Amino acid sequence: xxxxxxxxxxxxxxxxxxxAAEPPAARQAELLHLLEQDCGSCHxxxxxxxxxxxxxxxxxxxxxxxxxxxxILEGVHGTPMPPWKSELSDEDAVWLAARLKQxxxx
Amino acid sequence: MRAxxxxxxxxxxxxxxxxxxRGTGDLGVVVERATGSLLVVETTGRTALGRVEGLGDxxxxxxxxxxDGRHAYxxxxDGALSKVDxxxxxxxxxxxxxxNAIGGAISDDGRLIAVSNYEPGGVRLFDAGTLQQVGxxxxxxxxxxxxxxxxxxxxxxxxxxxxxxxxxxxxxxGRFDDPARPALRRYPNxxxxxxxxxxxxxxxxxxxxxxxxxxxxLVDLWDPDAGPRRILDGYGRGEEPLPVFKMPxxxxxxxxxDELFLPAVGRHELLVVDRRRWAEVARIPxxxxxxxxxxxxxxxxxxxxxxxxxxxxxxxxxVPSRAVIATLEPGRAVLHMEFTPRGEQLWLSARDDxxxxxxxxxxxxxxxxxxxxxxxxxxxxxxxxxxGQ
Numbered sequence: 001x002x003x004x005x006x007x008x009x010x011x012x013x014x015x016x017x018x019x020a021a022e023p024p025a026a027r028q029a030e031l032l033h034l035l036e037q038d039c040g041s042c043h044x045x046x047x048x049x050x051x052x053x054x055x056x057x058x059x060x061x062x063x064x065x066x067x068x069x070x071x072i073l074e075g076v077h078g079t080p081m082p083p084w085k086s087e088l089s090d091e092d093a094v095w096l097a098a099r100l101k102q103x104x105x106x
Numbered sequence: 107m108r109a110x111x112x113x114x115x116x117x118x119x120x121x122x123x124x125x126x127x128r129g130t131g132d133l134g135v136v137v138e139r140a141t142g143s144l145l146v147v148e149t150t151g152r153t154a155l156g157r158v159e160g161l162g163d164x165x166x167x168x169x170x171x172x173x174d175g176r177h178a179y180x181x182x183x184d185g186a187l188s189k190v191d192x193x194x195x196x197x198x199x200x201x202x203x204x205x206n207a208i209g210g211a212i213s214d215d216g217r218l219i220a221v222s223n224y225e226p227g228g229v230r231l232f233d234a235g236t237l238q239q240v241g242x243x244x245x246x247x248x249x250x251x252x253x254x255x256x257x258x259x260x261x262x263x264x265x266x267x268x269x270x271x272x273x274x275x276x277x278x279x280g281r282f283d284d285p286a287r288p289a290l291r292r293y294p295n296x297x298x299x300x301x302x303x304x305x306x307x308x309x310x311x312x313x314x315x316x317x318x319x320x321x322x323x324l325v326d327l328w329d330p331d332a333g334p335r336r337i338l339d340g341y342g343r344g345e346e347p348l349p350v351f352k353m354p355x356x357x358x359x360x361x362x363x364d365e366l367f368l369p370a371v372g373r374h375e376l377l378v379v380d381r382r383r384w385a386e387v388a389r390i391p392x393x394x395x396x397x398x399x400x401x402x403x404x405x406x407x408x409x410x411x412x413x414x415x416x417x418x419x420x421x422x423x424x425v426p427s428r429a430v431i432a433t434l435e436p437g438r439a440v441l442h443m444e445f446t447p448r449g450e451q452l453w454l455s456a457r458d459d460x461x462x463x464x465x466x467x468x469x470x471x472x473x474x475x476x477x478x479x480x481x482x483x484x485x486x487x488x489x490x491x492x493x494g495q
């Protein structure tokens with residue numbers, strides 16, 4: 001049910017998210033730091049998983065950047081995955097989702 | 107003559123190193139999570155003695171000590187179990203025992219190390235001397251063979267351990283007189299998503315914090331047949347929880363007198379619980395989502411740190427008045443705090459300052475700064491003599 005709702009939202013928001021611009025370089029550095037340290041506390045510093053699932057490219061295969069960005073912004077209700085929208089803009093989330101999918105993160 | 111001098115020189119240098127005999131009561135380790143190393147520290151001169159490298163992925167690493175206070179067992183996220191000699195400052199043994207681990211514990215007799223694994227979900231037992239595996243308790247939670255992640259593993263009196271099954275919502279208690287054939291007791295349906303557990307300092311009550319609902323599950327190990335109880339039920343009272351950017355730790359709860367101070371999940375509050383009745387007696391509003399609440403050993407103060415984005419703040423609570431008496435910004439990204447056993451120093455790690463900072467909890471003045479690579483957990487060897495640590 002929650003999944004379907006998320007999907008419906010993604011279909012509506014997806015194009016808007018996908019069109020988001022890249023964050024500036026200084027912000028990108030902050031985001032990579034956040035990804036390693038803060039996401040890392042649940043997903044592992046090297047994203048191989050922890051309390052949260054692994055976030056390596058193979059794990060995200062078949063998941064759209066927009067959907068991943070949406071999960072990051074909205075969280076997964078009833079689980080420890082928090083909504084990051086108070087901390088991250090749409091473009092931040094899309095940029096992070098694309099980095100995760102491509103695996104081009106230090 | 108020359109030979110004699112040489113012998114003398116060798117003897118002298120040997121005597122010099124033997125002259126460095128020392129105890130471990132004032133030693134400890136700091137986890138350097140980015141570099142996979144441990145810094146060995148001492149709390150008398152407040153210095154780093156050396157660094158032990160090659161420990162692997164130490165994100166969320168934790169440490170317990172052998173009963174001699176000399177050996178530290180390090181549980182790495184990558185499933186490695188490492189044994190470090192504090193006096194020689196060297197890695198003496200290391201085994202990769204699982205794919206993804208979360209923590210561990212040492213039995214009361216010091217002979218068994220238990221490791222709590224996410225992958226494969228369960229608890230594995232090792233000989234504390236050799237690190238050879240001597241037992242395995244997969245966290246099987248359904249007939250379909252799925253394994254649950256395990257969390258909140260602690261030692262309990264009577265050569266036992268207690269832990270929780272995150273996915274399954276269960277608490278398990280095991281006695282390991284024969285590690286290959288443990289006597290297990292399962293408590294199903296304790297609540298949704300237990301995320302951490304801890305034991306009271308006397309080893310009697312095991313508590314598991316629940317993520318999926320507002321509440322804490324409690325097992326009285328003196329009365330195992332009574333089963334799990336639910337305490338602090340619905341402490342959120344239906345309010346929409348705030349986002350939790352980092353899992354709080356029950357491992358760091360604070361016990362001061364008859365009261366426990368627990369981080370609330372999804373609320374910027376500490377819950378104060380009367381441990382005679384297991385009832386909430388107060389809530390203390392704090393600066394953010396609390397992660398660790400630690401009591402000064404005399405019980406007069408409780409110190410709290412916070413999740414992102416408040417992780418540069420530390421607050422000090424006066425226990426009798428339950429008032430926040432100081433809000434400090436001691437460093438950037440404060441991940442962990444540890445008191446010396448008699449409470450005259452508070453050590454904290456400031457990850458983004460690459461420093462361990464030592465404060466005087468009486469004057470709140472900074473008394474030392476020790477450089478460290480992205481420090482996280484700080485563990486002092488005095489833990490060797492405490493239940494559940």
